[in-house]
Amino acid sequence: MxxxxxxxxxxxxxxxxxxxxxxxxxxxxxxxxxxxxxxxxxxxxxxxxxxxxxxxxxxxxxxxxxHKDEDGAxxxxxxxxxxxxxxxxxxxxxxxxxxxxxxxxxxxEVPKDHIEVKVVAFMYGFEMYTPEGIKTLNELRVPVGNVKVNLTSKDVIHNFALPAFRTREDMVAGENTYLWFYAKEPGEYPVYCAEFCGSGHSSMLAKVIVMKKEDYEAWVKSKQSEAATATLTPEAKGKNLVESLACLGCHGIAGETKAGPALNGLFGKTEELEDGTKVVVDDAFIKEKIADPKAKPIKGFGHIMPPNMLTNEEYEAIAAYLKTIK
Amino acid sequence: MTTAQPTGFKSWLFTTDHKKIGIMYLVTSLVFFVVGLLLAFVMRTEQLDITKKVIIDADLYSTAFTIHGAAMVLFWMIPVLTGFFANYMIPLMIGAHDVAFPRLNALSYWLYVMAGLIAVMALILPGRLDTGWTGYPPYSIVGPSNTAFYVFAVHLLGASSIAGAVNFITTIITLRAPGMKWGRLNLTVWGLFGGFIIQLVGVPVLAAAVTLLLFDKYLGTSFYDGTKGGSPILYEHLFWFYAHPAVYVVALPVFGIVSDIISTFARKKVYGYTSMAIAIMIITVVGFETWVHHLYVAGTLNWTRVVFMWGTIAIGVPTGIKTFNWLATLHKGSIELTTPMLHALGFISLFTIGGVTGIANGLLGLDIQIHDTQWVVAHFHYVLAISMSMLCMGGIYYWFPKFTGKMYNEKLGKIAFWITLIGAMIAFLPQHTLGLDGIPRRYWKLPAKYAPEMRIAVIFSYITIAGFLMTLYNFVHSAIKGEKAPANPWNSKSLEWQIPSPPPFYNFEKIPTITEGPYEYGKPAEEPAKSH
Known part of the structure; x- marks a missing residue:
């Protein structure tokens, strides 16, 4: 047998x-x-x-x-x-x-002919870096073709899930992981974080934008010239800071409530704190809030924002930027 | 030896009697089951609108699924099987007066209660457990969770499990009555035996894993800090080394109970007894070669994923053997559809759905798309959570006359069963679709286009919960007001039914001598020895 x-x-x-x-x-x-x-x-x-x-x-x-007393075979x-x-x-x-x-x-197994991009996750968003070194937030632009994505994380474990391409991989601080996908058709494809990472987990959304090769090259050029001619008004500096500090992972700028309150129209608004006191959002409050977010938590939101120690000039730049977005 | 049964509050508090400890395990674990059900109700209600807050915010939602998972797995399923069924049934089934170490047995129970209290304290005291029942670092270290409660609860529960495992393995090996050969043990005993071996090997590893979590969080070590030379993936390995086999700690006794119930109500010997017992032991061993399937997308080396894929899907073979043997036991049986029998058959139909979707999870290539998605949630609610909870209810019904001395309400039992089954069949079906689309699990809010699917899921979850609550009502009501039960209402051949209901103190007046196995229904009368 x-x-x-x-x-x-x-x-x-x-x-x-x-x-x-x-x-x-x-x-x-x-x-x-x-x-x-x-x-x-x-x-x-x-x-x-x-x-x-x-x-x-x-x-x-x-x-x-x-009948009652019948036995099986x-x-x-x-x-x-x-x-x-x-x-x-x-x-x-x-x-x-x-x-x-x-x-x-x-x-x-990554095919030989591929481009390499890098994605860094944080609570709660993805920083994307193209091969040309252009950094974008929650939006990865790639040309049609094979793309290898190198992954890591700034804080807890996240996951770069690309259902449209049937692949996903964890992102771990201090470690490098990878995945690859074949960007076949131009279009927008959703990205999810598929490893529980805290209260903002389900709002940690992003997208991959696949572009025709010539469209992609035009986009790269426009981004590069934009960077070269950028005038550093306080407002523009504030905008850069808000983007590079990854504030937009949790704060919307189009009125949407994510893990934190939306930033547009926030300046000058009256907010209620957890202990019930009312505060007007002014220059001083913004500075305090960025440096020590847990000191005066706003009602209805979690305590997940990390503190950021900036220079006075930088706090003012952020406040100046917030004044401009309504 | 006294035969008078001590009564009163103190007799429960200080008892070392395996039957009383068993009942206490049952009551305590059912309380946690209700806690788990309530949290399920809250989470499903939150999903009535999948785009905005209904009753709880994201913070509370994370806490809810953490406590739901921990309560259901660690405080309900494992304790009801290795605590209640093991305690009450093993000595009766093997023909012993009690377990090998009665006082250690009491210690096991009280450690379990203390672990439960710590878990409840974690809910009430400031800070909150929101890491998921898996407690993955770095989130459990840098996040807001009061990880110490998690760690200490796991420690106490672990000590309780190890003591229990030592106790029952010793009991099964040394206290079998004369003539109770290994080939004459109930399959329930075999299943529990396998489960206890897993507990003994696995729990210490889990205890070590969470201890390092404690060091990392409060003493500043960096075992799990990838930026300082440690690795959070190490925790995942250590955790799943126990936590995956832990599902077999639940599954193996459940398989055994299914065999016992089917044999009794089909009045037929369990088909392929030997291969059933061997399959249990194979799962016990191979169950330890599967854990990396929880790390299929965790950046582990590609070849390790392939190795563990083979280990994982190999489990399908012994499980298949068991399922086909159950079918063959029904073939040419004399089947009576009592409430426990319905639960056993309902279990097989739910479990097979989960088994088939589980193969998809085990298959490495397929899993990458559905890993950590709603598919997984659906899968384990079919294969483990609902099906096995349902079977535990079946087991409680089956032995209800034995341990309470009262009959349960058959009609209510059947109605509750059908409600639970209909709910359970559909409740998690829609989430498979979400999973194939790659929608992750542990999501407070979901993309709006899945609203119809989630509405179905919510409604049928409510039905499942209602069914379980009816069953629980039946237990409570029948325990108080049920009719007096005869010693052996099922006319079973198994040893535990041959003594009065409820069993007397010390079970057997005189240790019996066993001459045949527990499933010898319809055995033809032995032919007289031929003379040569």
Whole structure:
């Protein structure tokens, strides 16, 4: 009996070699191989489920107890049958496993022709760096083609989840992880953080914008000239600070409430603190709030903002910027 | 030896009787089950509108799913199985007066109560537990959570589990009645035996993992700080080394109870007894080769992920053996659809859905898209949370006449069962769709387009919760007002049913001598020995 088991296992392995060989040739579109894999699983899963539930229901009706003291048939088991339902699941699992292995290789082996970008996560947002060194927030622009994304985090563990490209990977402070995707069609694709990272977890959203090559190059040029000619008014300086300090992960600037209050229209507004006192948002309050956010928590929000020690000039620049956004 | 049963408050407080300790475990774990249900209700209510706040904000939502997970896994499922069922049933099933170390047994229970009190204190005192029941660093270290409560609760619970494991492994090995061979043990005992081995091997690792968490948070060490040479991923490895096998601590006894219930109500010997017991022991061992599937996207080396994929999906084989053996036991049986039997069959149908979706999680290539998504939430509520809670209710119904001496209300039991099953079948189905779209779990708010799916999920969750509450009402009402139960209402052949209900102090007046296994229904009369 053992010999037969070994033979069957060997046969299953031989059958699966073509799958492994297919993995050796690079398939360029992991989305396709993942979708195929899902279909295979769905068919197998449905068959397994019906194989269990149909006999279950049938037996319950067929073998209902007819009279009170009736016993079932005395059957201890059947070695042949028991081996059968050991071997068949084994073969199914080996086939699925080999296919999955091939899909995994597609998803993880970066093709040679690719560009490299970098994404740094923080509570709660993503800083994106293009190969040209342009930094954007919660918005990664890439040209059509293969993109390798190097990942890390500033604080807790986050995850860069790209459902449209069937891939995701954790982002860990002090460690470097990666993923890659094939940016096939121009368009916007959602990014989620898929590792619980605190109260702002579900608002930690971003997008990947895939652009035609020429559009992407034009965008890069415009960004570079913008940086070269930037005039450093206090307002512009404040805007840069707000962006580079990653304030916008938690604060909206279009009236939306995220983990923190929206920044537009905030200056001059009266806010209620947790202890019930009312405060007018002025230059002094903004400075205090940035330096020590936990000292005067505003009612209705969590205590998650990190303190930032800036120069007086910088606090004033931020206040100047806030005055401009209504 | 006295046969008079001591009564009164003190007799419970200072008891070392395995039956009283078992009942105390049951009552305490049911209290935590209700806490878990309430939190489930609160979270589902919050999902009535998935775009803006309904009743709780994001902070409270994180606390709710943390305590929900911890209460359900650590304070309900594991204790009801390794505390109540093990305590009450093992000595009765193997023919012993009590467990091997009765006072250690009492200590186990009181440590569990203290751990529970600490968990409750974490809710009431300032600061809040919001890390998820997994307590991953660095969030549990740098975040607002009062991690010390988590760590100390795990320590006390761990001490309780280790003491329990030592106690019951010793009991099963040394206190079996004469003639109670390993091949004559109830599969419930086999399942618990496997579960206790996992507890003994795994819990110390978990205790070490959370201790380092404590050091990192309060003493400034950096075991889990990636920027100072440590690694938060180390914690994930240590945590899941125990916490994944922990689901088998729940599953193995559950498998055993299913076998016992099916055999009794199909009046038929468990099909393939030996392969059932072997499958339990295989899961006990292979269960420790699976944990990295929780780290499939955690930046672990690619080849380690492949190795653990094989370990993970291999679990499907012994589980399949068990399922097909249950089906074969029903074949040519004499089936009576009592409330416990319905629960066992309902368990199989829910568990198989979760088993099939679990293979998808185990398959490395597939999992990358659905890892840490709503799919996972749906999967483990089918395979573990609801199906196994339901089966625990079935087990309580099954032995209810034995441990209370009263009959439960059969009609209410069946109605409650169908309500729970209908709710459970649908409640988590829609979340599979969200998962395939990659929507992460532990999300306070969701993209607006999933509102219809989530509305269905909420309604059927309410139905599930209502079903469970009816079951609990049935227990309480029947324990007080139920009719007196006969010693063996199911006409079972298993040893625990051969003594009065409830069992007398010290169980057996004289330790019985065992001559056959617990499932010998319809055994043909032995032919007289042929003469040569």
């Amino acid at each position: 053992l010999k037969q088991v070994v033979r069957l296992l060997m046969a299953a392995l031989v059958v699966s070699i073509p799958y492994a060989a297919a993995a050796a040739e690079r398939v360029v579109d992991p989305v396709k191989s993942w979708d195929n894999h899902l279909k295979t699983w769905a068919v197998v899963g449905t068959v397994v489920y019906l194989t269990v539930t149909i006999p279950l229901i049938y037996f319950v009706f067929k073998y209902r107890r007819k 005395y059957i201890e088991g059947n070695t042949g049958l028991e081996i059968l339902w050991t071997i068949i699941p084994m073969i199914i699992i080996i086939m699925l496993g080999v296919q999955s292995w091939a899909v995994f290789n597609d998803l993880r």
